[in-house]
Amino acid sequence: MRGSSPVKSGTAVALNLRPDREQPGPVATILAIEALVKRHLPLLRAKRAIEAMLDDGAVFVEVPRVEDVATLASELRAAGVAARPSIVRQAAGGQAGAVDVAALRQRLGMTQEQFARVFQIALPVVRNWEQGRNRPDGVATVMLRMIEAHPKEVKELLWGG
Amino acid sequence: MVWRRDQIGFRLREEFCAGDIVTLKVLTPAGTVVMMGEPEDVGRMLVVRRVHIHSEPLHRLGMANLGVIAQALMQRYGYDEVVIAGARRESGLRAGQFPREIRYRRRPEPAA
Numbered sequence: 466m467r468g469s470s471p472v473k474s475g476t477a478v479a480l481n482l483r484p485d486r487e488q489p490g491p492v493a494t495i496l497a498i499e500a501l502v503k504r505h506l507p508l509l510r511a512k513r514a515i516e517a518m519l520d521d522g523a524v525f526v527e528v529p530r531v532e533d534v535a536t537l538a539s540e541l542r543a544a545g546v547a548a549r550p551s552i553v554r555q556a557a558g559g560q561a562g563a564v565d566v567a568a569l570r571q572r573l574g575m576t577q578e579q580f581a582r583v584f585q586i587a588l589p590v591v592r593n594w595e596q597g598r599n600r601p602d603g604v605a606t607v608m609l610r611m612i613e614a615h616p617k618e619v620k621e622l623l624w625g626g
Numbered sequence: 627m628v629w630r631r632d633q634i635g636f637r638l639r640e641e642f643c644a645g646d647i648v649t650l651k652v653l654t655p656a657g658t659v660v661m662m663g664e665p666e667d668v669g670r671m672l673v674v675r676r677v678h679i680h681s682e683p684l685h686r687l688g689m690a691n692l693g694v695i696a697q698a699l700m701q702r703y704g705y706d707e708v709v710i711a712g713a714r715r716e717s718g719l720r721a722g723q724f725p726r727e728i729r730y731r732r733r734p735e736p737a738a
Contacts (some may be wrong), residue, residue, distance in 0.1 A: 470642060495680035496680060500663070507644065508643075508644040508647050509646075509647060516676065571674075
């Protein structure tokens with residue numbers, strides 16, 4: 466285990482973690498835990514997050530102090546973990562816990578109209594979310610997180626495969 | 627190659643010990659092995675749950691040498707039995723799965 470000094474400054478980042486399917490080897494769980502602890506995630510939470518990732522195939526984790534997302538992603542990749550910033554905003558400029566619907570839609574390469582049609586959400590609702598006039602409620606947030614994690618599967622569920 | 631107990635050393639990684647979690651650096655003839663788990667004393671038996679093991683390369687540590695580490699651990703810390711309950715496989719066909727409980731009882735070191 467190398468370079469385990471805690472990161473001194475950075476911002477909170479919400480990430481989705483999953484085992485990196487492009488790498489042939491197993492997940493080096495201790496290295497992944499170390500990368501999260503270095504960024505001030507408590508040890509128990511880091512350990513449980515990686516265990517949950519292995520159990521469930523993916524996990525959402527909020528890392529308190531990230532100096533650079535690319536550096537963290539690179540360390541996690543070396544441990545066999547793929548990391549992607551979540552649509553849940555944590556950094557400055559975003560209210561903690563708010564879902565960034567525009568970022569999710571843009572990641573999927575869709576217009577507002579396409580996103581609304583494909584995921585069967587009324588277009589004005591999508592516009593209101595993106596423009597901050599309304600926030601997704603609890604159920605909608607769960608659905609958006611499902612779309613984020615498994616867009617193809619959600620589309621197939623909604624449209625019958 | 628199977629190691630001998632006197633070739634094994636232990637160092638606590640204090641920066642990765644918190645609450646119920648203990649992380650040990652195990653010094654072996656083939657290099658360092660890091661073990662992270664949640665131990666509990668049950669009399670003279672040590673039960674360690676949710677164990678993660680890291681060695682480089684990952685496949686180098688076999689079951690025989692894991693047994694040697696367990697014997698050295700019992701000798702060093704005064705236990706008669708070590709139970710690894712819920713260790714996660716990090717390699718092999720069932721990577722990511724929890725295998726059955728592994729139990730080691732203290733026994734004399736075989737003659738060289």
